[in-house]
Amino acid sequence: MIPLEAYLILAGLIFSMGLINLLINRNLIIVFVSLEVMLAGVNLALVALSHYMNDIRGQVLAIFTIAVAAGSVAVGLSLLIAHFNLKKSVDTEEIRELKEE
């Protein structure tokens, strides 16, 4: 029997790799990719806990996560295209429309 901690530590490592990359990367596309990696880590933790606690709610929550992630990524990518059409750039450091100068 594989211990629960193995799955949880794997999920935590995947999540935090995505998080670190989300914080330090400048390319908006890679930021979305790291968001997906973070969500994969979260889903893995949910499913592992659901398996070891003999309760199926974790898997149901993971399905909800996947569906909401699909919607959010659709909006995010279309905003990315709109911003790229406007500025010809996908650099997160150059998105300053809302910043008060």
Added chain:
Amino acid sequence: MIYFIFAYFCLATLGISIMSLTRKNPVHAVLWLLLLFLHVAVIYLFLNAEFLAMVQVIVYAGAILVMFLFTLFLLGARQLPKHKRYTSILEGRLLIGLSITATLLAVFSSIKAEYSGKYTIKYVHDVGNTKAIGAMLFNEYSLAVLILGVILLIPMIAVSVLAWRRKDDTS
């Protein structure tokens, strides 16, 4: 034997996520992400979540990845201007990330599964994974499923609005 397979999938998942996050070319990053999703689906199979593994492959690998690739090709990934890839590390972002990592690992390594529900492995095996999840979804979480439908409808409208507005805009 199962331990070797599990160890392979653990190490491969970690390696693939590092590869997917450090690629310069976004297309390569997205393709490594596809491989990551397939490996995570196999790890779901270790956890007796067959339905979720299937959903992972169909929705993530089939739909979201295609959306990413469409976006990349719409942007013209090769013509993107070359910038510096990372923000300046000294701003403290890396420190925040590492501290959250340490907190997560400390918390996750001390979690014990003490609560035990009624959906044991034997029960789920008898009923069938898909049927068990479906019964839970449509009985206990039926309102959440309805709200989920609204949550999926609103982005659809939003994306259409964002795409339509381009006509009269002078960009």
